[in-house]
Amino acid sequence: MTWAQIWRIARRDLSGRFRGLRLLIVCLFLGVATLATIGSLTASITGELSQRGQVILGGDFEVTMSQRMASDAEQAAFEREGLVSETVRMQAMGQRIAPRAPGAGGGTGPDAILAELKGVDFDYPLYGTVTLRSGHYAPLDPGSAVIGAGLADRLDLKTGDKIRFGEAEFVIRGIIADEPDRLGEGFTLGPVALVSDLGIQRTGLIQPGSMYEAKYRVKLGALDDPVASIDRLKAKFPEAGLEMRDRDRGAPGTSRFIERMGQFLSLVGLAALVIAGIGVGNGVASYLATKRQGIATLKILGAGSGDILRIYLVQILAVSALAIGGGLVAGALIPPAIIAAAGDILPVKPGFAIHPLPLLVSAAYGLLIAFIFALPPLARARHIPAAGLFRSLIEGNRWPDRATLIAVGAGIAAIVVLALVTAREAVFSAWFMAAATGVLLMLAGIGWGIRWTASKLPRPKAPLLRLALANLHRPGAQTGQLVVALGLGLTLFVILGGIQTSLTNEITRTVPKEAPNLFVLDVPVAGAAQFRQVVQAAAPGAAVNTVPSLRGTVTGYKNIRVADLKDIPDNAWVLRGERGLTYAETLPEGSELIEGTWWPKGYDGPPLVSVDREMAQILDLKVGDSLTVSLLGREFTAKIASLRQINWDTMGFNYVMVFSPNTLRDAPHNLAATVSLKGMADADAKERAVSKAVLAAFASSSVIEVRDVIGQVSTILTQIATAIAAAGSIAILSGIAVLIGAIAASRQARIYDSVILKTLGATRGQILSAQALEYGLLAALLALVALALGLTAAWYVITQIFSFNWLPDWPVVLMTLGGGALLTLGLGIVGSLPVLAARPARALRQL
Numbered sequence: 007m008t009w010a011q012i013w014r015i016a017r018r019d020l021s022g023r024f025r026g027l028r029l030l031i032v033c034l035f036l037g038v039a040t041l042a043t044i045g046s047l048t049a050s051i052t053g054e055l056s057q058r059g060q061v062i063l064g065g066d067f068e069v070t071m072s073q074r075m076a077s078d079a080e081q082a083a084f085e086r087e088g089l090v091s092e093t094v095r096m097q098a099m100g101q102r103i104a105p106r107a108p109g110a111g112g113g114t115g116p117d118a119i120l121a122e123l124k125g126v127d128f129d130y131p132l133y134g135t136v137t138l139r140s141g142h143y144a145p146l147d148p149g150s151a152v153i154g155a156g157l158a159d160r161l162d163l164k165t166g167d168k169i170r171f172g173e174a175e176f177v178i179r180g181i182i183a184d185e186p187d188r189l190g191e192g193f194t195l196g197p198v199a200l201v202s203d204l205g206i207q208r209t210g211l212i213q214p215g216s217m218y219e220a221k222y223r224v225k226l227g228a229l230d231d232p233v234a235s236i237d238r239l240k241a242k243f244p245e246a247g248l249e250m251r252d253r254d255r256g257a258p259g260t261s262r263f264i265e266r267m268g269q270f271l272s273l274v275g276l277a278a279l280v281i282a283g284i285g286v287g288n289g290v291a292s293y294l295a296t297k298r299q300g301i302a303t304l305k306i307l308g309a310g311s312g313d314i315l316r317i318y319l320v321q322i323l324a325v326s327a328l329a330i331g332g333g334l335v336a337g338a339l340i341p342p343a344i345i346a347a348a349g350d351i352l353p354v355k356p357g358f359a360i361h362p363l364p365l366l367v368s369a370a371y372g373l374l375i376a377f378i379f380a381l382p383p384l385a386r387a388r389h390i391p392a393a394g395l396f397r398s399l400i401e402g403n404r405w406p407d408r409a410t411l412i413a414v415g416a417g418i419a420a421i422v423v424l425a426l427v428t429a430r431e432a433v434f435s436a437w438f439m440a441a442a443t444g445v446l447l448m449l450a451g452i453g454w455g456i457r458w459t460a461s462k463l464p465r466p467k468a469p470l471l472r473l474a475l476a477n478l479h480r481p482g483a484q485t486g487q488l489v490v491a492l493g494l495g496l497t498l499f500v501i502l503g504g505i506q507t508s509l510t511n512e513i514t515r516t517v518p519k520e521a522p523n524l525f526v527l528d529v530p531v532a533g534a535a536q537f538r539q540v541v542q543a544a545a546p547g548a549a550v551n552t553v554p555s556l557r558g559t560v561t562g563y564k565n566i567r568v569a570d571l572k573d574i575p576d577n578a579w580v581l582r583g584e585r586g587l588t589y590a591e592t593l594p595e596g597s598e599l600i601e602g603t604w605w606p607k608g609y610d611g612p613p614l615v616s617v618d619r620e621m622a623q624i625l626d627l628k629v630g631d632s633l634t635v636s637l638l639g640r641e642f643t644a645k646i647a648s649l650r651q652i653n654w655d656t657m658g659f660n661y662v663m664v665f666s667p668n669t670l671r672d673a674p675h676n677l678a679a680t681v682s683l684k685g686m687a688d689a690d691a692k693e694r695a696v697s698k699a700v701l702a703a704f705a706s707s708s709v710i711e712v713r714d715v716i717g718q719v720s721t722i723l724t725q726i727a728t729a730i731a732a733a734g735s736i737a738i739l740s741g742i743a744v745l746i747g748a749i750a751a752s753r754q755a756r757i758y759d760s761v762i763l764k765t766l767g768a769t770r771g772q773i774l775s776a777q778a779l780e781y782g783l784l785a786a787l788l789a790l791v792a793l794a795l796g797l798t799a800a801w802y803v804i805t806q807i808f809s810f811n812w813l814p815d816w817p818v819v820l821m822t823l824g825g826g827a828l829l830t831l832g833l834g835i836v837g838s839l840p841v842l843a844a845r846p847a848r849a850l851r852q853l
Contacts, residue, residue: 007313016320019300026296027325029289030376034329035336037279038372042337043344044272045364050341054356055189059253061134064187065091065223067232069239070249072557072584073674074638075220083242087235089225091129094206095191096218097527097708098123099701100153100199101170102161116694118701119160120196120710121153123171125206132225134186136200140165141180148204151176154185156197169199172209172705176201189354195710211706214674216528217555219584240569247559247636249583273438274498276425279375280446281494284487287379290322294387301387311388318384326376333372334365367428371421378417385410445497445795446490452791453489456784460485470772474779488784488830493791496826500796501803503822507815508804510720522680523693525710526700527555529677533704541681544699545692548681551595553659555678556587556670561641562634563625580621580662587637589665593650596660602629602648605666613644613669618662622649635663637673644669756841770842774835781834785827793823 007015024031060066069076069084075094076084084090100121128145136143138152146152151169158181163169167178185198201209212218226232232252239250294301301314309317342358385406406414422439429435460478478485529537529552538550560581561568568574574581588594593604605614615633622628627646634643644665652660659678681696683689697709760773797814804810 007309007316009316012313012316012320015304016317016324019297019317020321020324024325026293027289027322029292030286030322030325030380031329031332033282033285033289034326034372034376035333037275037282037375038330038333038368039336039340040275040278041272041371042334042365042368043340044275045368046337046361047341047344048272049361049364050345050356050359051354053359053361054354056254058354059255061131061186062190063223063251063253063255064093064130064134064190064221065132065253066226066230067224067236067250067252068190069222069224070583071220071247071639072559073216073218076222077639080243080246080248081222083239084222084224087224087226087238088230089129089132091132091223091225092127092203093130093221093223094125094203094212094218095221096123096211096216097121097195097710098171098209098211099708100157100161100196101701102163103168103170103175116160118697118709119157120708120714121157121171122191122194122196122198123206123209123211124198124200125203126200127203131186132223135184136182136186137184138180139183143180146179146200146202146205148202148208149175149177150179151199151201151205152180152182153178153199154182154197157199160197171199171201171206172211174205174208174210176205195715209706211528213676213706215531215556215676216706217557217676244569245561245636245641246639247561247584247641249559273425273435273442276371276421277442277494277498279371280442281490283375283379284490286326286376287383288484288487290380291383294318294383315384315388318387319380322376322380322384323373326373326380330369330372330376334369337365337368367424370424374417374421374424378414378421381410381414381417382406445494448795449490449493449791450486452493453486456489456787457483457485470776470779473776474783477777477780478784485784489788489791492826492830493788493795496788496792496823497796497799499822499826500792500819501800503819504797504800504814505803507818508800508810508813510724511813511815512810521712521716522549522551522682523684523689523712524681524696525712526679526681527676527708527710528706529679529704530706531675531677534677536703537677537679537700540699540703541696544695545681545683545686547686548683548692548696550679550681551659552677552679553590553594553661554588554670554675556637556673556675557584558587558635558637559584560633561636562632562643563627564631575624578624580624585663586661587635587663587665587670588659588661589667589670591667594659594661594664596653597664598651598653600649600651602646604648609666610668611666613642614647614666615644615669616648616650616664617646619649619651621662622646633663637670642669760841761845773842777841778831778835781831784834785830788830789823789827792826793819 055062066088069080076092081090097120099118100123101118126146130145136152139155143152151171153163153169157169158164158178161169163178165178165180168175169178170176182198182200185200188198206212224232224235226235236250236252239248297318301318304314304317338360345355425435425439426432457479460475463475466472466475477483526537531554534552537552541548541550568581571581591607593599599616600619602616604616617627617633627633627649629646629648631646632643633646634641647666650664652662659680683692683696686692693711697711700707700709756777763773797819800814801812804812
C-alpha cells in the first residue's frame with residue numbers, strides 16, 4: 007500500500023473518541039507532563055539566576071575575605087578595575103532597647119535575637135535597589151539602620167524605634183521589603199539589618215579575631231570582562247586567600263542545588279515514564295485485541311504484514327503525538343502555577359517563559375517510550391496469520407521477532423544516550439539508570455517466578471483458590487506487567503517514606519538528645535574564665551565547652567594549587583570558600599582517630615593538621631601529605647598527621663581541619679562555645695537566662711539557639727522530601743494506569759472464562775471471589791517485594807549518603823504498603839465488574 011492508502015485506512019479505523027487508546031493517552035500525558043514540568047521549572051529558575059547575576063552578586067565580580075579588611079594594595083588593585091563597593095557582614099545580636107508596651111506580643115517575645123549585621127558604604131548597592139515597606143532607601147548615616155521584616159516582627163519593632171548591636175544604638179529608618187543581593191549572600195541564621203560602614207565600626211564588634219566577612223563588589227565598564235579582572239587579581243595576590251566569583255556565578259550554591267534537584271527529579275520522572283510505557287504496551291495490546299477481526303480481514307483481502315504494521319503504527323504515533331502535545335502544554339503552563347503557589351520557598355520568582363530544550367527532550371522521551379513499548383504488540387499482530395488472529399484469544403502471545411528486538415534495543419539505547427547527554431552529572435545519571443534497570447529486571451524476574459511457581463504448585467482442593475492460582479499463570483495473564491509496574495511504584499513510595507521519616511526522626515529524636523542548647527560566637531580568649539562563671543551563675547551545672555575559632559581558605563594540597571584547577575569537583579566542598587579552623591591539644595570530643603597519630607602535649611615542631619576522613623577521600627589525601635591554608639591573608643603549610651571520623655549528628659564543634667596548637671595559637675582569634683542544659687528542669691527558662699547574662703557581660707558575642715537551627719534544617723528537608731514525593735507520586739499514578747491497562751488487556755480472556763464458568767453453574771459472587779483472591783495474593787506478594795527493595799534503597803541513602811542513623815517510622819512505611827495493597831485489590835475488583843456483567847449468549851456470539 008502507498009502511504010496515502012495507509013493513512014486513509016488508519017484515519018477511518020481510528021475512533022474519534024479514541025476508544026481503546028485512552029490508556030495510552032493517559033500514560034503518555036502523565037509521563038511527558040511530569041518531565042516537561044520539572045525541566046521547565048528548573049530552566050526557569052536557573053535562567054532567572056543567570057539573568058540577574060549582577061543584582062544577585064551585587065557587582066560584576068566580588069572579592070571576599072574573612073576576619074580582615076583589604077590591604078591598601080588590594081584596595082588600590084580593586085579600584086583600578088572599576089567602581090568598588092565595600093560591605094562587611096557578621097552575626098550579631100540585635101537587642102530591643104525600649105521595654106515592650108503592655109500586651110505587645112503578649113509580653114513574651116524575646117528582647118534579643120541573632121541577626122545578620124551588614125555594614126554597607128555610600129555606593130551600595132551597585133546593581134538593583136533596596137526597597138522598603140514605606141519610603142525610599144538612601145545611604146545610611148552612622149546612627150541609622152534598616153532591618154528585615156523577620157527582625158522587626160520578632161522584636162516587635164517599627165520605624166522610629168531603636169535597636170542595639172554591640173556597643174551602639176541605631177534608629178530604625180525603615181523595614182526592608184527587598185534586599186537585591188540577599189540570595190548571593192547565601193544561608194544565614196538570622197534576619198538582616200543594614201547599617202553604614204561607619205555604623206558597624208561604632209558597634210565595637212570588628213576586632214582582631216572577630217568572625218566577620220568583608221566583601222568588595224566591583225562594577226565594570228560595559229565592555230569589560232570580569233573573568234579577566236579576576237585573573238589579574240589572582241596573579242597579583244596569589245597567596246592572599248581571596249575568594250572571587252563573577253556575575254555568572256552570583257549564587258553558585260543555589261544554582262548547583264536547583265540543577266541537581268532538577269536532574270534527580272527528572273530521573274524520577276523518567277522512571278515514571280518507563281512505568282507508563284508498560285501501560286502503553288498494555289493499552290496497545292488491548293486495542294489491537296479489539297481490532298483482531300479487522301486485522302484478519304485485511305490480511306485475507308491481501309494486506310501484507312508490513313501494511314498492517316504501518317496502519318496501526320500510524321494510528322499509535324498519531325495518538326501518541328496528541329498525548330505528548332498535551333503533556334508539553336501542561337509542562338509549559340504548570341511551572342508558573344507552582345512558582346505562584348510556592349511563595350517564598352523558591353529562591354527567585356521567574357516570569358512565564360517557554361523553554362524549548364526541556365520540552366523537546368520530554369517530547370523525545372515520550373516518542374521513544376511509545377515506540378519501544380508499542381512495537382512488540384504491533385509486531386505480534388503483524389506476524390500472526392489471519393487464522394491465528396482468530397485463535398489468538400486462547401493461543402496467547404508469541405515472542406517478538408529479531409528485527410523487533412533490535413528496534414526496541416535501539417530505542418532503549420537512544421533513551422540512555424539522551425539521558426546522559428542532557429544530564430549535568432552523567433555518572434550519577436548512569437548509576438541511577440543502571441539501578442533502575444536492575445530493579446526493573448529483578449521485578450520482571452520476580453513476575454516470571456510468580457507465574458512459574460503458581461503453575462507448579464499443587465492444585466488446591468478449594469475451587470476458588472484453585473481458580474485464583476490458575477489466573478496467575480494462565481495464557482495471556484498480566485502478572486509480569488503488574489509486578490513490574492506496581493512493584494516499582496510501591497518500592498518508590500517505600501523509599502520515600504523510609505527516607506523522609508528517617509530524616510525527620512534524626513532531627514526530632516537524635517539531634518535534640520546529642521546537640522547542645524546554645525552556641526556562642528566571638529567569646530574573647532582572655533574572657534574564657536569569666537564566660538564560664540557567667541554561664542554557671544545563670545544555669546548552675548551547665549556543661550560548657552570552648553574551642554578556638556578561625557576562618558581560612560585551602561589554597562593547596564599535596565603539590566596541587568587550587569587556583570590552578572580548571573574546575574573544582576562538585577563533591578570537593580572544602581575547596582569552595584573559607585572553612586572553619588581550630589587547634590587542639592587533644593583529640594576533639596565527637597571524633598575518632600582512624601589513621602595516623604595525635605601530636606603530643608606541648609608539641610612545638612613543624613605545623614601539623616588532622617583532617618576529616620571524608621575530606622581526605624575526596625582530595626585523595628594520606629597521612630604525610632601537605633595541606634596549604636591561607637589565614638588572614640598569609641599562607642602556611644602543614645603536614646597531615648592523622649585522619650579522623652567525625653560524628654556530625656552531635657552538632658558540636660566538628661571542624662574538618664584541626665591544627666596543632668603551635669600553628670595557630672598566635673593568630674588573632676576568639677573562642678566559640680557550646681552550652682548544654684540536658685537533664686535540667688525548666689531548660690527553656692535557663693536558656694533565656696544564659697543568653698541574657700552572656701549578652702550583658704560580652705556585648706560582642708552572638709548567641710545561637712540550636713532549636714532555631716534545627717527548625718530551619720527541618721523546613722528545608724521537608725520541602726525537599728515534598729518535591730521528591732510529588733514527582734514520585736506520578737510513578738504511582740502511572741502504576742495505577744498500568745493496572746487498569748492490564749485489566750483491560752485481559753478483559754476479553756476473562757469474559758471468555760466468565761461465560762464458561764457461568765454456563766457451568768458458577769455464580770457472580772464465586773467468580774468475583776476468585777478474582778479477589780487472585781489480586782489479593784498478588785498485592786500481598788508485591789507488598790513484600792516493595793518492602794524489601796524499598797527499605798534497602800532507603801537504608802543506603804540514609805546511612806551511606808547522608809551518614810545518618812537508620813530511624814524509619816515503621817507504622818508510616820507499613821501504612822503506605824497497606825494502602826498500596828488495598829488499592830491494588832480495589833482496582834482489581836472494580837475492573838472485574840464489567841466482566842461479571844457480560845451475558846453468556848451475547849459474549850459467546852462475539853468470541
